[in-house]
Structure formats: C-alpha cells, structure tokens
Amino acid sequence: MLHNHSISLTEAKRIIEAGEAKAREIGSPSNIAVVDAGGNLVAHVRMDGAWIGSIEIAINKAFTSRAFNISTKELAHNAQPEAPFFGIHTTNKGRVIIFAGGEPLRNGNDIIGAVGVSGGTGKQDQTVVDAAAGALTLSPADNPS
C-alpha cells in the first residue's frame, strides 16, 4: 500500500479564506478552488461579482496543478507553440489549464492537494493563489521532521 496525505476540508477553508482576503485587498473578485491529493474537488467559492466563466477555470487550475505536480504558471512555459508540451491543454477532456493561478499544496516532499484561482489578470490570480497556498499551516504532528 501507498501511504498518502491529503488536505482536509478545514485546511481547504483556511486556504480559501486567505485567498478571499487577498482578492478583496487587490480588488480582484475571484473563484478559488481546492482539490485533494487525488485531484478531486474539496471546496470552492465564487466571490460576489466574479466571472461565471472562471468557475471551471479555477477548479481546473487546481486539478492541473495536482495532475502534474506543477505550478500552472510554470506549465505555461512548456505548453507554448514549439515547446515540449504544446497541445497539453486539450488533454484530460479539456481540464488542463496552461496559465497562471494554480499551485500545488506541499507537506515536505509530498503534494497533498492544490489550489486554483481565476478572476483577474494572470498577475492578480498569481497574487491571490500565492496568498491562499501560503495559508497552509500544518499542525506540528503533521510536519515532517
């Protein structure tokens, strides 16, 4: 058997709240989503006024980030024309997002989930997702030592 860790709902809510606070601060109403280690949705919010087209993008940024254990901002570089993964955005039934706003959630070397943000410019989404991901604080018992 493999022994995995995965994000809990309590942790997902804390991450999302941190993202909401940052999104309000920079005036970028956002969709924010968290997936678990299996890539499955744990929680999602759409802030008042955020784009309805961004619901799926936020969820799929989180999925993408866990699906390939990568920041979607970094994946973007490899998914451009002539780059090694050009075309990856149409795989996985269109769920792969190749622009900024998705970040893995790490516990030491393990990836225990991911968070995705969509609502503004790439820079705004990255600012919000960094604040969200930064709010993952694990209890001492969970920390690798």
Place this chain on the structure above:
Amino acid sequence: MLHNHSISLTEAKRIIEAGEAKAREIGSPSNIAVVDAGGNLVAHVRMDGAWIGSIEIAINKAFTSRAFNISTKELAHNAQPEAPFFGIHTTNKGRVIIFAGGEPLRNGNDIIGAVGVSGGTGKQDQTVVDAAAGALTLSPADNPS
C-alpha cells in the same frame, strides 16, 4: 429590464454551514453546493470522508433545482419510465439529477438560487438539504413586504 435577486457568497456559506452541521449530526458526510439565480456555482464543500462520486451530483442537484425551479425529489416522480419527463436526466449534458437532495432557495415568490446535497440515502440527503435551505434568512431590507 428584468430585476433579479440572487444569493450572495455570504448567504451561500451560511447555508452550507447549516448543512454541514446537520450532516455531522446525522452521521452522513456530504457534498453540499449552492448555485445562484443563473444556475452557476457559488460555493461547494466536500466534508471529510464524503464520496468523490457525489461532488458532481451535489453541484448538479443544485443546478437542476434552479434549472426547473423544483425540488429534485418532486422531479423524480415525473422522470420515471412512463412519466411525463422520463429521459430528462440525459438532457443538459447529463447535469439533470432526478433524485432527492436539491431544493430551490426562495425570497418570497422569487427563486434566488438553489442548494444540492449528496452523500447518503435519499432520506439523509433530504434531511441535510432541508436544514441547509432553512438557513437562508434574509435581512429585513431584502424581504418582500
């Protein structure tokens, strides 16, 4: 012009929290989702231990309930073989759910969104969704008089 009312994220969170409390009380870990007046997702949570197959079902129970302004429990009666809407569950790209757990959110005669719950038996889901929908309390300024 049409004047619409729609659920806010703050209200959606209150509704979801009430659903979570009831789900814990009856021991039925659930997915709970709220959509707005446009049928678009506002917020979702998957409680720890809830089925991953229920993520989409909860979201789509909420969608279904707003899409036809109906309780999904009531729609079920009309969607059986020989009934008037048999086959409706394959419309809308498979998003129409025809069993209990989705309820419209009402402001007087207006429907301002809907909530969907999936995680247990039909009876358990209905218990949780009723508790969730019941938590929609509007401020006096919002109430029709």
Place this chain on the structure above:
Amino acid sequence: MLHNHSISLTEAKRIIEAGEAKAREIGSPSNIAVVDAGGNLVAHVRMDGAWIGSIEIAINKAFTSRAFNISTKELAHNAQPEAPFFGIHTTNKGRVIIFAGGEPLRNGNDIIGAVGVSGGTGKQDQTVVDAAAGALTLSPADNPS
C-alpha cells in the same frame, strides 16, 4: 491533513492476475481495471478476445465502486426505476456503471481503491471480480490490528 492509504501498482498487478486466472478458468475473456483511493486508474488489461466495448466499462466499474464505496451489484438495486438513485448512471459524465462487476478494495475500514471487470454475463463478471478483489493480501505491517 487526512491520512490515506492507496493501492500500489504491485498490488494492482497481483489483483489483475488473479482476475485473469479466474476468467480463463470460466472461459470469460475480460477487461480488468484497478483504480486507487482517488478513483484514478492504476492498471488495466484486456485479455485476448475480450470486447472492446468493455474497456471503458471495466475502468468505470472500478471508478464507480470507489466513487460511492459500494459494490456496483449493490448499486444496481438502488438505481432501478422507482428506486432512490434512479438516474445516477448518467451522472459523473456517464462514468457510473450500475451493474455487477465492480468491488471496493478494503484495508480494514479504509477503502484503498477498487477493481472492475467487464467481459461476460453479470454473474461471470462478479465471479472474476470476486477472485480479483480476494487477491489483495496486505503485508503484516499494513494490516490494522
């Protein structure tokens, strides 16, 4: 964080080989698939002569069994017309299979994956999947005590 266990590839192969042996014994060339705790595919084989239409069915029986922590044979009862979950087979983008051949893989009270078989009658598929799931033997260190 949640602490999960999930099937390894070595275990998945052992499960599949046991299913293949039983399928040969009863003369029912089969597709056999194993998913992990997140519902994601770990391994699949199509035996020579098995139906190509069963590739997706076997994979999705395994998915279904993990998605709802249930035997698909049992789900079948609840998914008939007039039953509580009629219509569930069109949810999750058509991935929910409501006939025999999918079984969860258990480690004590945990579900660590699932196996799906498709290739013959419901009875044949059930015979093969039972043999497959029965081959999950965990090392002493993994066993709950």
Place this chain on the structure above:
Amino acid sequence: MLHNHSISLTEAKRIIEAGEAKAREIGSPSNIAVVDAGGNLVAHVRMDGAWIGSIEIAINKAFTSRAFNISTKELAHNAQPEAPFFGIHTTNKGRVIIFAGGEPLRNGNDIIGAVGVSGGTGKQDQTVVDAAAGALTLSPADNPS
C-alpha cells in the same frame, strides 16, 4: 478480406515491463499504455508516484500513434502553428497528442499496435517509449520472411 495482425496481451505486458524497467533506471515514474491494431487499449500501468494527469495522455499517445501510424514526436512538427496539421490535437474528441512519447509497434511493414508513455520531460518519455517498443520481439512464426 483484410488480414490483420495485432498485439497480444502477453506481448503488451512484455513491452510495458521493459518500459517500467527503463523508467525506474532513469528515475521517471511513468504511465505506460499499449493499444492494438484497432487503436483500442490492451494494457496500462501507472507506476507509483506517476502523475495522474498522465494516465489519459499515455493512453492517447498510443492511440494517436496508431491512429496516424506515426511517432507522436514526428507529428509534433506538423502540428505547430503555421504547420500543415495545426489544430489536429482537438480532433477525435481531444484524443490526439502532439508531443513525444508515442510510437507504433511494427511487424515488418505492418503496424500491429502502438505504445504511449507519459511521466517526465519529452526526452524522458521518448527514452522510455523507445525501450518499451524495442521489447517487441516476435516469435519466428510471426516474422514476415
């Protein structure tokens, strides 16, 4: 009538095992999939720790390679913007993969299936798929003379 040859499950397993050995050697946990002459999946494995987003990509690299009797690395050149097949990656319901890691399996001039690998860089995937495809050794009776 057409007389077709197609990969057997025994051969597919040998090919996959060779791919697994190479993937371990170069430290690139991979998804490896084999399809038959009809483009339909014969076998798949996801090595422990391999990306979940690569399950479908490995299967579809194999499909693509047989669908057009081409190395996906070669197809990549023709699928860039301004190139003759730009846009081909969205055909066939998104199953066409246009980066390295898929190779046809040949028996003389016949193509009897294909293998796809996804898990690392394009170079790593190509190294693994070459090792996998190289393990196809046919019995003397199968060899065209």
